[in-house]
Amino acid sequence: MKNRMLATLQALACLMLLTLQPQAWAAEEGVLTPLKVLVRSDDAKFIGSKVGGLQVQVRAVATGEVLAHGPLEGGTGDTAALMQQPQLRGQSATTGEPASFNAELALERPTRVEIVVTGPLGVAQSAQSTALSLWLLPGEDRAQRPVILHMSGLIVDMVDYQLAAQALTVTAQVTMLCGCPLDRDGLWPVSDFSVALQVLQAGQPVAQQALVFTGVENEFSGTLTLPGAGDFELQVTAIQRSTGNAGVYQHPLRVPAAAQQPQEQ
Structure with missing residues (x-):
């Protein structure tokens, strides 16, 4: 009788261990x-x-x-789905x-x-x-x-710049953060964006010029006259008027005393 009870208890113990092991593993x-x-x-x-x-x-x-x-x-x-269709509650x-x-x-x-x-x-x-x-x-x-x-924001990047004498011509590229394009008549019309070039010296602006759409997707360009030779910082800013999305590109610029030959980035 005792042997039978012992065997039953051992079987129950084994069953409990088998039941508990997966739960312990899951918890761990x-x-x-x-x-x-x-x-x-x-x-x-x-x-x-x-x-x-x-x-x-x-x-x-x-x-x-x-x-x-x-x-x-x-x-x-x-x-x-993202830009043209109305989004109802519960829809993705x-x-x-x-x-x-x-x-x-x-x-x-x-x-x-x-x-x-x-x-x-x-x-x-x-x-x-x-x-x-x-x-x-x-x-x-x-x-x-x-x-x-x-x-929020915009991607602003340099396409190229040229320096001839004291005339600096800059072409920049501006897109939405996803890379979506800016164009004259697209979903993101260039008329909604303001792009500007500033040249700073010792942290202070010394020249600035609006950049205008070139007709090439995402590209804006303009030319300004530098005040002279020296070390400058070139800064392009862009803002989407309807949302406040903005972006900035900055690049050091050294202008030699006699900058006569075109110089590319």
Whole structure:
């Protein structure tokens, strides 16, 4: 009788161990929680590979532990859905598989995370950071319901500049942060943008000139007269009047005492 009871107890103990082991593993490893992150340019489309992509880091706010990190890459998304069709509550404009960062986080408990995004990485002077904190619940799918961050600004870059005597001619390129184009009659008309060239010396402006659209997509150009020789800073600023989106490009410029020959960047 005793032997039979002992065998029964041993069997029950083994069964309990088998039942508890998967639960202990799940508690130790956490529950896989899908996460998708997208970043949208203010008044434009999603930011992705066209402008060098973005870098994403997801960290636990309480501990500082980095839970996931990596590049955000892909296309800019569906133009019609993003820019032309009305957006109703509950509907998503993420059709067309726009650029995203995807991860699976192993969460043991509800976790407040901070998502930090840096870029665009293709144009150093236009790179910036934005961040968002939120709660993630173990097993709750945030890939089907992605997290969308927003970035404001413009990409301003140099096409070329030429220096002949004391005349400085500059051609700059301006786009939305997603790389979406500026044109005369497009979704982002050049009439909504103001682009200017300033030349500074010792931090003070010494010459300035508005840059005008050249007729080539994204390009603005103008010429000004420098006050003389010396070390200067060339600065191009752009602003979208309707939104306040802005961008800046800066470049050192040395003008020799006799600047007679054309000089290219």
